[in-house]
Amino acid sequence: MGAVLELSGVTKSFNGASALRSTDLQFQRGLTTALIGPSGCVKSTLLRLILRLIEPDGGSIKFDGTEITRQNAPEIRRRVGYVIQEGGLFPHLTARANVLLMSRHLGQPGEQAETRLAELCALSQFPTEALDRYPAELSGGQRQRVSLMRGLMLSPELLLLDEPLGALDPLVRSALQEDLKKIFLRLQQSVVLVTHDMAEAAYLADEIVLMNEGRIVQKGTVAELRDQPTNEFVREFLNAQRSVHF
Amino acid sequence: MKAFFLLILVAVSAFGAEPIVVGSKKFTESYVLGEIAKMVLEQAGFTVQTRPGMGGTIILWQALSSGRIDLYPEYTGTISEEILKRPASENDMRKALEKFGVGMSDDLGFNNTYALVMRRETASKLGVSTISDLRDHPGLKAGLTHEFLDRQDGWRPLARRYRLTMPNVLGIDHALGYGALAHGEIDLKDAYSTDAKIAENNLVILRDDMHFFPEYKAVYLYRLTLDRRAIAALNEIKIDEAKMTALNAAAEKTKNYAYAASLFFHAPNDHAVERDLPRKLVRWISRHLELTGISLLLSIAIGLPLGIAASRGGAVGQAILAIVGMIQTIPSLALLALLVPVPFLGISATTAIVALFLYGLLPIVRNTASGLQNIPPALRDSAIALGLEPSARLRKIYLPLASRTILAGIKTSAVINIGTATLAALIGAGGLGEPILSGLNLNDNATILEGAIPAALLALLVQGLFDLLDRVLIPRGLRL
Ligand SMILES: Nc1ncnc2c1ncn2[C@@H]1O[C@H](COP(=O)(O)OP(=O)(O)O)[C@@H](O)[C@H]1O
Numbered sequence A: 001m002g003a004v005l006e007l008s009g010v011t012k013s014f015n016g017a018s019a020l021r022s023t024d025l026q027f028q029r030g031l032t033t034a035l036i037g038p039s040g041c042v043k044s045t046l047l048r049l050i051l052r053l054i055e056p057d058g059g060s061i062k063f064d065g066t067e068i069t070r071q072n073a074p075e076i077r078r079r080v081g082y083v084i085q086e087g088g089l090f091p092h093l094t095a096r097a098n099v100l101l102m103s104r105h106l107g108q109p110g111e112q113a114e115t116r117l118a119e120l121c122a123l124s125q126f127p128t129e130a131l132d133r134y135p136a137e138l139s140g141g142q143r144q145r146v147s148l149m150r151g152l153m154l155s156p157e158l159l160l161l162d163e164p165l166g167a168l169d170p171l172v173r174s175a176l177q178e179d180l181k182k183i184f185l186r187l188q189q190s191v192v193l194v195t196h197d198m199a200e201a202a203y204l205a206d207e208i209v210l211m212n213e214g215r216i217v218q219k220g221t222v223a224e225l226r227d228q229p230t231n232e233f234v235r236e237f238l239n240a241q242r243s244v245h246f
Numbered sequence B: 001m002k003a004f005f006l007l008i009l010v011a012v013s014a015f016g017a018e019p020i021v022v023g024s025k026k027f028t029e030s031y032v033l034g035e036i037a038k039m040v041l042e043q044a045g046f047t048v049q050t051r052p053g054m055g056g057t058i059i060l061w062q063a064l065s066s067g068r069i070d071l072y073p074e075y076t077g078t079i080s081e082e083i084l085k086r087p088a089s090e091n092d093m094r095k096a097l098e099k100f101g102v103g104m105s106d107d108l109g110f111n112n113t114y115a116l117v118m119r120r121e122t123a124s125k126l127g128v129s130t131i132s133d134l135r136d137h138p139g140l141k142a143g144l145t146h147e148f149l150d151r152q153d154g155w156r157p158l159a160r161r162y163r164l165t166m167p168n169v170l171g172i173d174h175a176l177g178y179g180a181l182a183h184g185e186i187d188l189k190d191a192y193s194t195d196a197k198i199a200e201n202n203l204v205i206l207r208d209d210m211h212f213f214p215e216y217k218a219v220y221l222y223r224l225t226l227d228r229r230a231i232a233a234l235n236e237i238k239i240d241e242a243k244m245t246a247l248n249a250a251a252e253k254t255k256n257y258a259y260a261a262s263l264f265f266h267a268p269n270d271h272a273v274e275r276d277l278p279r280k281l282v283r284w285i286s287r288h289l290e291l292t293g294i295s296l297l298l299s300i301a302i303g304l305p306l307g308i309a310a311s312r313g314g315a316v317g318q319a320i321l322a323i324v325g326m327i328q329t330i331p332s333l334a335l336l337a338l339l340v341p342v343p344f345l346g347i348s349a350t351t352a353i354v355a356l357f358l359y360g361l362l363p364i365v366r367n368t369a370s371g372l373q374n375i376p377p378a379l380r381d382s383a384i385a386l387g388l389e390p391s392a393r394l395r396k397i398y399l400p401l402a403s404r405t406i407l408a409g410i411k412t413s414a415v416i417n418i419g420t421a422t423l424a425a426l427i428g429a430g431g432l433g434e435p436i437l438s439g440l441n442l443n444d445n446a447t448i449l450e451g452a453i454p455a456a457l458l459a460l461l462v463q464g465l466f467d468l469l470d471r472v473l474i475p476r477g478l479r480l
């Protein structure tokens, strides 16, 4: 097992104001870890730091034992999948072209890519006949499925999801939650899931990292957070989520 | 950058290698004399190209002395007053011109001196028959050509010599001035003594009783490198005052200089005029497309990279947008005038193309920059997070996403260029500006429309073509 991703002493400030306090954090291989906390607590920023979309001010981030630097970031990004709330699909490319973009760019054999694409469609419950549609011709749920397929296309060692279901209506959302759980289990995928929904975190994640105001408040299973809250904030945050059934 | 300028030079030099190039000034007689020289030289077996209506004395002299044209019609008075800037006998003139590598033909046989003209009716009512008589009528309104206002042998020295004090003097185009004089908006104007309009509009020439104006005998100025047989052929040309006045009248009546010039050789032939128009249209339009096409390609080739650089912002981006924006604020005529003295440019299609290229930059640079800047940050992040390297991001993601805005910029640039290219005729680069310019010169709307209508249609056509191109070049996913 071991850690697929290891943050030590990572800090980040915006315009002189500290956003992320010195953070140490490990993400275990094959598990789903949920980053949860109120809006603005730097969850998305943390993912962006991992992908080097922004540079940290200090500390180190190790991926699979190697420290991520500006130099090796491009290569490491190809080993990490990234799905954001609105999907981030390129509107000028069809669903198929979006999913196959990197595979084609890297010159993978077309046949192998098509096989992988068929697998992913089955896995993500995406109708193959919709592959030639453009993002604007797909429903919100379908777009997120395509985005997930794109993230999984190169069989990444780590999948980063930033509120992937945040913009969907409840029925679509719950269907996708079930599918995601199956997919993660089937692929033994290492996942970091950002969400602000405790129910979603409880359903999908093996481990929960609760954050507030740029720092980690508590890390553990749902049961641990519920039974041994380290402070008042943890208790309040859990209680605020009315519809949670543990 | 250098490579592109070489490219234009190569593209343009394809026109001007071998033939004898005949220039002319921007007034009827000069056009006609240019055409006559062309026909005479062609009969002598030479290939000839004309650059009609290039401008005034300075522009023609520069073009000749720098070798961009081989000959043009000039007047002895202008040579001494404007070019050599001192009074000189014909022999002195020849010697002085030789130092510039320029020769002067025998005089053609008529004296086209400057003159001041008035409506016959006004002149007889006021009892004005000489320039001295004007002294008693300071209330008359004078409308003078800009060249006459500025010349060494023009208005100011003349007024000083004759001690004229006329407060109402304004500058006006030569052809338009005749209209103004006929309608009574002005009472006095400068003219050439062989102008057809003098008889046509019932005007009188005021006698130069103090012999102010020098002689203006018509000659051809040519490069001394010109073939001896060509020089001999030019020396054969003989035209008297009456003939020249008739040719000028024919030119103004038919609006066709080549036709008027042909009357020098033989009797009128009205069919020649009609048959000519389609051929001329093809020549004008193809030259026009050439000017706009080459300059547009250059604008795209250089504007796209500049736009990409500008989209990154920072000091460099700001500077690019500021400079390109500033170029656009220079009036197109002024830009042409600024480019003419630049080495290797001068009076040529190259200059026109460079000017059009500079004009075409702004819409392309600005739209490329703003199209790229308006890409949603989430899509930029996605492209980076996928692991595409910067060049692939640009090619596969950013440029296609910005394609609609970029194409709109290119379309704007193309349409603007088609309009602006009509000014290319001012520096002898041809195109649809040629009939517009002659028409302005002749004060003839029909001739203006021969250029203006095709230019407008061309702009519409290009607009339509770009609308079609949108469907091909803008990815379908962006048009949903
Ligand atoms: N590039 C940036 N420049 C300045 N401030 C930023 C930037 N990115 C994020 N922030 C700020 O950092 C804070 C955390 O943002 P984010 O990580 O998106 O929070 P979360 O995803 O937890 O809602 C917010 O207040 C946001 O305004």
Ligand SMILES: [Mg+2]
Binding pocket: A043, A044, A045, A162
């Ligand atoms: Mg967020």
